[in-house]
Amino acid sequence: xxxxxxxxxxxxxxxxxxxxxxxxxxxxxxxxxxxxxxxxxxxxxxxxxxxxxxxxxxxxxxxxxxxxxxxxxxxxxxxxxxxxxxxxxxxxxxxxxxxxxxxxxxxxxxxxxxxxxxxxxxxxxxxxxxxxxxxxxxxxxxxxxxxxxxxxxxxxxxxxxxxxxxxxxxxxxxxxxxxxxxxxxxxxxxxxxxxxxxxxxxxxxxxxxxxxxxxxxxxxxxxxxxxxxxxxxxxxxxxxxxxxxxxxxxxxx
Amino acid sequence: xxxxxxxxxxxxxxxxxxxxxxxxxxxxxxxxxxxxxxxxxxxxxxxxxxxxxxxxxxxxxxxxxxxxxxxxxxxxxxxxxxxxxxxxxxxxxxxxxxxxxxxxxxxxxxxxxxxxxxxxxxxxxxxxxxxxxxxxxxxxxxxxxxxxxxxxxxxxxxxxxxxxxxxxxxxxxxxxxxxxxxxxxxxxxxxxxxxxxxxxxxxxxxxxxxxxxxxxxxxxxxxxxxxxxxxxxxxxxxxxxxxxxxxxxxxxx
Numbered sequence: 001x002x003x004x005x006x007x008x009x010x011x012x013x014x015x016x017x018x019x020x021x022x023x024x025x026x027x028x029x030x031x032x033x034x035x036x037x038x039x040x041x042x043x044x045x046x047x048x049x050x051x052x053x054x055x056x057x058x059x060x061x062x063x064x065x066x067x068x069x070x071x072x073x074x075x076x077x078x079x080x081x082x083x084x085x086x087x088x089x090x091x092x093x094x095x096x097x098x099x100x101x102x103x104x105x106x107x108x109x110x111x112x113x114x115x116x117x118x119x120x121x122x123x124x125x126x127x128x129x130x131x132x133x134x135x136x137x138x139x140x141x142x143x144x145x146x147x148x149x150x151x152x153x154x155x156x157x158x159x160x161x162x163x164x165x166x167x168x169x170x171x172x173x174x175x176x177x178x179x180x181x182x183x184x185x186x187x188x189x190x191x192x193x194x195x196x197x198x199x200x201x202x203x204x205x206x207x208x209x210x211x212x213x214x215x216x217x218x219x220x221x222x223x224x225x226x227x228x229x230x231x232x233x234x235x236x237x238x239x240x241x242x243x244x245x246x247x248x249x250x251x252x253x
Numbered sequence: 254x255x256x257x258x259x260x261x262x263x264x265x266x267x268x269x270x271x272x273x274x275x276x277x278x279x280x281x282x283x284x285x286x287x288x289x290x291x292x293x294x295x296x297x298x299x300x301x302x303x304x305x306x307x308x309x310x311x312x313x314x315x316x317x318x319x320x321x322x323x324x325x326x327x328x329x330x331x332x333x334x335x336x337x338x339x340x341x342x343x344x345x346x347x348x349x350x351x352x353x354x355x356x357x358x359x360x361x362x363x364x365x366x367x368x369x370x371x372x373x374x375x376x377x378x379x380x381x382x383x384x385x386x387x388x389x390x391x392x393x394x395x396x397x398x399x400x401x402x403x404x405x406x407x408x409x410x411x412x413x414x415x416x417x418x419x420x421x422x423x424x425x426x427x428x429x430x431x432x433x434x435x436x437x438x439x440x441x442x443x444x445x446x447x448x449x450x451x452x453x454x455x456x457x458x459x460x461x462x463x464x465x466x467x468x469x470x471x472x473x474x475x476x477x478x479x480x481x482x483x484x485x486x487x488x489x490x491x492x493x494x495x496x497x498x499x500x501x502x503x504x505x506x
Contacts, residue, residue: 024288035277080440082447119443187333190372194335
């Protein structure tokens with residue numbers, strides 16, 4: 001990867017918690033959404049991990065990611081059932097107690113009334129010292145402690161929690177992207193891609209082949225924080241590809 | 254998680270390599286497929302990681318996962334372009350050279366003939382000492398070195414490579430699953446799930462809520478290696494849920 005800028009780069013990691021993902025039962029739908037949301041916040045998703053519902057596995061991952069990146073987001077394991085152990089695992093990893101958050105209890109009591117059972121009260125438990133993240137969709141809130149953001153596994157709920165964090169996290173310049181597409185084998189374009197990337201520090205080029213209608217094509221995705229630079233490098237790439245006989249278009253095929 | 258058996262458990266990790274996943278551009282489609290394929294081989298997927306196209310990031314992840322699990326599968330970054338650095342990163346992490354595999358060169362030469370450019374020849378490069386994994390879909394083979402299986406990022410190609418490994422990896426008893434579904438809030442069932450799981454060592458129960466047609470429901474997924482035990486515990490769970498007023502059915506809702 002090319003080094004992109006002199007300015008401060010803000011980084012994040014995602015920790016997906018859940019046997020249902022690692023058994024193949026459920027297709028994760030949070031990673032791509034969170035990745036795009038982070039880009040708008042000017043934060044780069046640099047790593048994601050998926051771990052089983054296990055105290056030690058969750059604790060080790062959250063400890064490593066929290067130290068390595070500016071922000072860590074977790075999804076999954078904050079519901080009312082016995083396999084929802086994310087809060088306990090993160091509290092243990094941080095060496096703090098698990099407490100019932102008074103405001104979270106209030107929210108749940110307002111919703112469940114006298115049906116606020118022990119199981120439901122589990123959803124008000126937080127690592128000591130945590131703040132809540134609004135959950136506009138259902139009741140049980142998300143949780144922020146330090147640089148760790150603990151969110152639901154159900155995508156629509158996670159998306160609501162992210163919406164309530166919109167614009168509130170410190171970040172840098174958003175990463176923008178622009179595609180150039182061509183009906184070519186990517187191997188044909190390889191030398192050109194490398195030369196154009198090398199000639200344009202701050203722009204990173206990825207190559208993504210596809211096969212459609214019995215034909216081979218590739219999209220070349222340029223990423224940078226400067227829109228004008230992206231446009232001029234896209235034009236330069238199209239010109240350089242034409243020189244080696246590849247007719248490319250501005251935009252994704 | 255409940256400890257499941259006395260017998261040897263075979264474990265695997267998946268390392269997904271690619272900026273396109275972490276930018277949200279591409280939705281990963283390999284994890285769920287590989288997870289299910291591994292279950293049939295009697296191998297449990299215990300962790301997955303997604304890292305950027307960066308030598309150090311790939312190297313660190315593959316080193317950690319290769320030490321922690323019986324098998325490591327990687328997807329992505331084995332094409333012909335400059336951002337395809339998986340082979341180089343893994344060779345560097347293992348401290349071995351990158352060499353052109355004679356059989357891989359032969360395969361590519363048979364396909365490309367005198368158009369076997371340097372870029373295309375990149376796809377014949379392997380860490381020294383590696384074996385090839387057949388690729389029945391396109392030409393460029395996958396690579397096995399030690400307990401590391403290096404595969405393509407494009408799902409249809411990965412699936413072909415897995416098919417060529419079918420039944421060839423040492424594994425244990427496949428993990429089977431069986432679902433019990435109910436139109437209930439999962440919090441209502443929480444205590445029952447916990448009691449039934451505790452009473453049945455070897456069976457693990459996950460709870461997966463959903464909202465459909467304006468109603469709340471949950472599927473409870475039982476996992477174990479013994480089919481008869483799964484059936485009897487599913488029946489026990491349905492009976493126990495009935496005792497707390499929840500009408501559950503055998504099978505997923």
